[in-house]
Amino acid sequence: MPDLIPAAAEIFLTTAICVVLLVDAFLEQRHRMMTFRLAMLALIGAALCSAFIVPEGSITILNEAFITDPASNILKLFSYLVVALVFLYSRDYLVRAGLFKGEFFILGLFGLLGVMVMISANSLLILYLGLELLSLSLYALVAFDRESGVAAESAMKYFVLGAIASGTMLYGISVLYGVTGTIGIDGLAEYFAASDALNLPALLGLAFVIVGVAFKFGAVPFHMWLPDVYQGSPTPVTLFVGTAPKIAAFALTWRLLVEGLGELHGSWQDMVIVLSVLSLAVGNVVAIAQTNLKRMLGYSTISHVGFILMGFVAGTEEGLQAAMFYTITYVLMAAAAFGMIIVLSRKGFEAENLEDFKGLNARNPWFALMMMMVMLSMAGVPPFVGFYAKLVVLSSVLDAGLVWLAVAGVMFAVVGAFYYVRIIWYMYFTEPKEAPGLQVPNDLRLVLSANVLGLLALGLFPGALLELCSRVLS
Amino acid sequence: MVSFPNLSVLIWLPIAAGIFVLLLGSEGERARRGKVVALVASILTFVLSLPLYSGFDIATADMQFVERISWIAAFEAYYHLGVDGISLPLILLTTFLTPLVVIAGWEVVKKRPSQYFAAFLFLEGLMIGVFASLDALLFYVFWEAMLVPMFIIIGVWGGERRIYATVKFFLYTFLGSVFMLVALIYLYLQAGTYGIEAFHQLPLTMREQILIFFAFLLAFAVKVPMWPVHTWLPDAHVEAPTGGSVILAAVLLKMGGYGFVRFSLPIAPDASQILASMMITLSLIAIIYIAFVALAQKDMKKLIAYSSIAHMGFVTLGFFVVFLIAENAMGGDGARLALQGGMVQMISHGLISGALFLCVGVMYDRLHSRQIDDYGGVVNTMPKFAVLMVFFALANAGLPGTSGFVGEFLVILGSFQASFWLAFLAGTTLILGAAYTLWLVKRVVFGDVGNEGVASLEDVGSREYFMLVVLAIAVLVLGVWPAPLLEVMEQTLGNLLEHVSQSKL
Numbered sequence: 001m002p003d004l005i006p007a008a009a010e011i012f013l014t015t016a017i018c019v020v021l022l023v024d025a026f027l028e029q030r031h032r033m034m035t036f037r038l039a040m041l042a043l044i045g046a047a048l049c050s051a052f053i054v055p056e057g058s059i060t061i062l063n064e065a066f067i068t069d070p071a072s073n074i075l076k077l078f079s080y081l082v083v084a085l086v087f088l089y090s091r092d093y094l095v096r097a098g099l100f101k102g103e104f105f106i107l108g109l110f111g112l113l114g115v116m117v118m119i120s121a122n123s124l125l126i127l128y129l130g131l132e133l134l135s136l137s138l139y140a141l142v143a144f145d146r147e148s149g150v151a152a153e154s155a156m157k158y159f160v161l162g163a164i165a166s167g168t169m170l171y172g173i174s175v176l177y178g179v180t181g182t183i184g185i186d187g188l189a190e191y192f193a194a195s196d197a198l199n200l201p202a203l204l205g206l207a208f209v210i211v212g213v214a215f216k217f218g219a220v221p222f223h224m225w226l227p228d229v230y231q232g233s234p235t236p237v238t239l240f241v242g243t244a245p246k247i248a249a250f251a252l253t254w255r256l257l258v259e260g261l262g263e264l265h266g267s268w269q270d271m272v273i274v275l276s277v278l279s280l281a282v283g284n285v286v287a288i289a290q291t292n293l294k295r296m297l298g299y300s301t302i303s304h305v306g307f308i309l310m311g312f313v314a315g316t317e318e319g320l321q322a323a324m325f326y327t328i329t330y331v332l333m334a335a336a337a338f339g340m341i342i343v344l345s346r347k348g349f350e351a352e353n354l355e356d357f358k359g360l361n362a363r364n365p366w367f368a369l370m371m372m373m374v375m376l377s378m379a380g381v382p383p384f385v386g387f388y389a390k391l392v393v394l395s396s397v398l399d400a401g402l403v404w405l406a407v408a409g410v411m412f413a414v415v416g417a418f419y420y421v422r423i424i425w426y427m428y429f430t431e432p433k434e435a436p437g438l439q440v441p442n443d444l445r446l447v448l449s450a451n452v453l454g455l456l457a458l459g460l461f462p463g464a465l466l467e468l469c470s471r472v473l474s
Numbered sequence: 475m476v477s478f479p480n481l482s483v484l485i486w487l488p489i490a491a492g493i494f495v496l497l498l499g500s501e502g503e504r505a506r507r508g509k510v511v512a513l514v515a516s517i518l519t520f521v522l523s524l525p526l527y528s529g530f531d532i533a534t535a536d537m538q539f540v541e542r543i544s545w546i547a548a549f550e551a552y553y554h555l556g557v558d559g560i561s562l563p564l565i566l567l568t569t570f571l572t573p574l575v576v577i578a579g580w581e582v583v584k585k586r587p588s589q590y591f592a593a594f595l596f597l598e599g600l601m602i603g604v605f606a607s608l609d610a611l612l613f614y615v616f617w618e619a620m621l622v623p624m625f626i627i628i629g630v631w632g633g634e635r636r637i638y639a640t641v642k643f644f645l646y647t648f649l650g651s652v653f654m655l656v657a658l659i660y661l662y663l664q665a666g667t668y669g670i671e672a673f674h675q676l677p678l679t680m681r682e683q684i685l686i687f688f689a690f691l692l693a694f695a696v697k698v699p700m701w702p703v704h705t706w707l708p709d710a711h712v713e714a715p716t717g718g719s720v721i722l723a724a725v726l727l728k729m730g731g732y733g734f735v736r737f738s739l740p741i742a743p744d745a746s747q748i749l750a751s752m753m754i755t756l757s758l759i760a761i762i763y764i765a766f767v768a769l770a771q772k773d774m775k776k777l778i779a780y781s782s783i784a785h786m787g788f789v790t791l792g793f794f795v796v797f798l799i800a801e802n803a804m805g806g807d808g809a810r811l812a813l814q815g816g817m818v819q820m821i822s823h824g825l826i827s828g829a830l831f832l833c834v835g836v837m838y839d840r841l842h843s844r845q846i847d848d849y850g851g852v853v854n855t856m857p858k859f860a861v862l863m864v865f866f867a868l869a870n871a872g873l874p875g876t877s878g879f880v881g882e883f884l885v886i887l888g889s890f891q892a893s894f895w896l897a898f899l900a901g902t903t904l905i906l907g908a909a910y911t912l913w914l915v916k917r918v919v920f921g922d923v924g925n926e927g928v929a930s931l932e933d934v935g936s937r938e939y940f941m942l943v944v945l946a947i948a949v950l951v952l953g954v955w956p957a958p959l960l961e962v963m964e965q966t967l968g969n970l971l972e973h974v975s976q977s978k979l
Contacts, residue, residue: 361586361589361630365499365589369496372622376622381618381619381621381622381648382614382615382618382619383615383619387615387618391611391655391659394655394656394659395549395659395662395663398656398659398660398663399663403656403660406656406659407653407656410652410653410655410656411652413652414645414648414649414652417644417645417648418641418645421625421641421644421645422641424625424626424629425629425637425640425641428626428629428630429629429630429636429637429640461545462546463545463546463547463548466546466548466549467547467548470548
């Protein structure tokens with residue numbers, strides 16, 4: 001009987017999901033809030049497992065297929081946090097939109113389980129398993145509003161393209177297996193450490209794997225699904241798609257490229273540079289042309305992915321830490337940004353166009369201030385945390401001697417600043433098109449304010465989180 | 475040693491007051507209370523900044539009132555503050571002008587007044603932070619954060635084309651700054667710390683120095699602004715509300731000049747030496763060409779904005795002519811004079827341009843026009859105001875006895891030791907500057923009453939009178955007796971000169 005304690009959080013969550021699923025099946029609609037409460041309890045329980053039950057240190061179980069290490073624990077804790085944020089932001093919206101169904105929470109938790117499995121995967125097969133668990137939950141979530149044709153269309157696109165990408169990745173994995181004879185991440189690392197000759201079949205596998213990674217991240221040129229999915233999904237789903245899976249994508253890249261194929265760094269560095277620069281360019285430039293906020297944030301995500309990938313480029317410990325810091329902070333920023341859209345939406349009205357933000361300062365100065373802070377953080381203006389995220393990534397790139405890449409990064413950051421600033425100008429410099437006043441439930445106000453003030457606090461004192469990232473990844 | 479954290483108080487007091495004012499909101503009685511809080515906080519900040527001057531030891535070039543605690547351990551970045559002879563006058567300028575700006579907006583700002591005053595308080599704290607930071611990362615944080623309140627000030631309370639102007643302002647300065655960020659990170663990787671003083675001592679190859687110099691140049695040249703990256707300034711000035719224009723001209727532009735003496739010169743002295751001729755050429759273009767542009771303006775604010783660019787040309791000229799003087803090795807203290815001149819010019823321009831923008835604001839509040847053609851004969855209806863406006867105009871033209879004269883004179887005097895023609899070209903500003911300012915005065919203040927609007931003007935009230943007179947006294951005092959200012963800078967500038975004369979290669 002293997003010792004399964006290191007997987008306590010995953011086991012707990014799986015059990016909890018089954019319980020939620022069963023309970024939900026017997027609930028009447030008016031008691032549906034119970035599902036929400038149970039889902040939150042499941043998250044808290046999982047967090048307690050990760051924090052207290054899972055042993056510290058790096059431990060592998062199940063024939064080295066599953067690993068927990070300090071970094072995986074931290075990533076999981078942040079995943080719980082963002083999923084909790086997603087649920088809190090979404091509840092009110094779902095009720096108003098008549099979409100308050102148990103499936104949202106159950107699929108969300110399944111997606112989270114996929115994220116956790118990916119974070120802890122130490123074998124290509126487990127990694128792929130987690131990836132599919134996450135992806136299938138996401139496909140279903142996107143199509144979750146059955147009345148919406150647009151959502152069904154996005155789900156279809158997402159599913160077809162996602163399936164192709166998964167297939168590509170699986171093919172790459174099989175090639176790697178054929179070359180090395182192992183699917184263990186450690187085994188891969190050992191194999192490539194031992195052979196320094198140029199291994200063409202392995203490079204072929206690598207290229208396919210990178211395509212899969214790029215697709216999951218939404219890096220250009222594998223980004224086509226992303227804006228459509230962001231725009232087409234109900235906002236709570238966009239919120240989910242835009243946050244937790246980014247942590248998973250980071251974990252995927254980290255486990256696969258850094259831990260498994262780290263020895264091939266010289267070979268994949270150029271590919272990642274191309275992905276990174278293209279993402280920065282396309283994401284930032286195309287975002288300017290958008291009038292739909294969700295779509296704009298979709299392109300902005302692409303540009304942020306460019307920065308996260310830039311962290312991997314250096315191939316150093318600092319670079320990896322920078323990418324992790326960027327991912328975590330980006331996810332918190334994205335949660336706040338989509339949270340804002342939810343706050344401004346009402347029954348039958350989605351505040352998803354840029355125009356809907358006009359004159360927000362006159363309608364509700366507090367939320368305008370919050371949104372301004374989120375936008376400034378995304379643009380990378382200090383003292384918000386987005387600045388430090390860019391700073392650590394640029395530091396790692398400069399340290400690797402890639403000055404031109406850093407310069408390209410900041411140039412596109414300036415281009416990007418324009419569309420973030422445009423939101424601020426809509427909110428502050430123009431008058432509202434409708435009557436002032438904005439009623440926001442207290443819990444939503446509280447969560448959003450805490451989220452945004454957290455970004456400010458992290459920006460004023462980024463030391464602790466930076467330290468955490470560097471401690472767990474060294 | 476635990477001492478009173480003067481600088482921290484100066485930075486955080488206005489910011490805390492700003493948050494308070496912001497939370498008060500702008501409804502009814504609360505707006506008035508917000509104004510009072512803003513005024514009290516800004517005056518208190520000014521009073522608290524005075525001990526910096528009285529306690530300043532002029533016998534040393536070291537940093538004083540130093541505070542240093544660990545901030546981000548991962549980067550070796552510290553919350554490190556301190557002042558020397560370069561930053562002290564600029565901090566005092568900031569704390570001196572902010573209460574005046576609050577007074578200037580007292581009755582005029584009707585739209586969301588609390589947000590207006592809060593923005594200026596934020597701005598004050600951040601500007602002091604820029605001047606007081608001795609840690610490059612901290613400096614950059616303040617430097618960038620400052621953009622935000624200014625962006626809001628121009629965008630919300632500005633004129634008709636405010637959105638165009640403010641977005642242009644934001645993107646221009648943001649573009650300049652990010653290159654500085656890359657340079658700062660590079661220096662950090664070389665030095666292992668973000669300490670500015672450590673950067674000064676860092677040996678760098680010529681290629682590194684030149685690249686770093688250009689990265690800094692983009693940031694600082696945009697702020698100064700130097701020709702040809704000055705185009706954001708006239709737009710921003712024209713569209714900004716009066717208070718915004720004052721702070722923009724008086725303090726924000728000085729950050730560019732401050733950046734040159736704090737970063738470019740000491741970190742890349744050899745590159746500065748090589749590129750000095752380029753910098754001097756750009757400065758001379760600003761001084762002469764922009765002065766001609768100013769002559770052609772029809773809008774009062776635009777004219778003063780262009781005159782600012784020309785005057786700031788003197789600052790950069792003073793800073794870089796130092797290297798030509800050193801090359802000529804004629805001895806003498808021309809280099810010191812030029813450097814001092816540049817610094818005095820910054821302070822003096824801060825006071826004079828601020829005052830001129832206030833003057834325009836006074837007229838604009840009455841007639842809601844900035845066009846020169848809409849005025850004429852103002853002296854007939856506003857005699858008290860006319861006296862002050864003429865005084866500031868003369869100071870702007872460099873009349874002896876005003877602070878405007880001291881800075882320009884010192885720079886020209888120093889330039890003579892570099893080359894006669896250089897000094898001659900710089901000297902033309904005395905003619906051109908007199909031409910555009912006096913012509914402005916002639917068209918606006920003197921002559922017969924031009925139209926009904928002017929005929930209906932009321933003279934300045936006690937609030938406006940107070941703020942203009944205070945500025946006039948400051949301009950006059952510095953013009954007649956600049957010694958206290960020069961004394962404060964003496965050691966620091968001497969130290970800087972010595973530092974830049976040693977090659978880092």
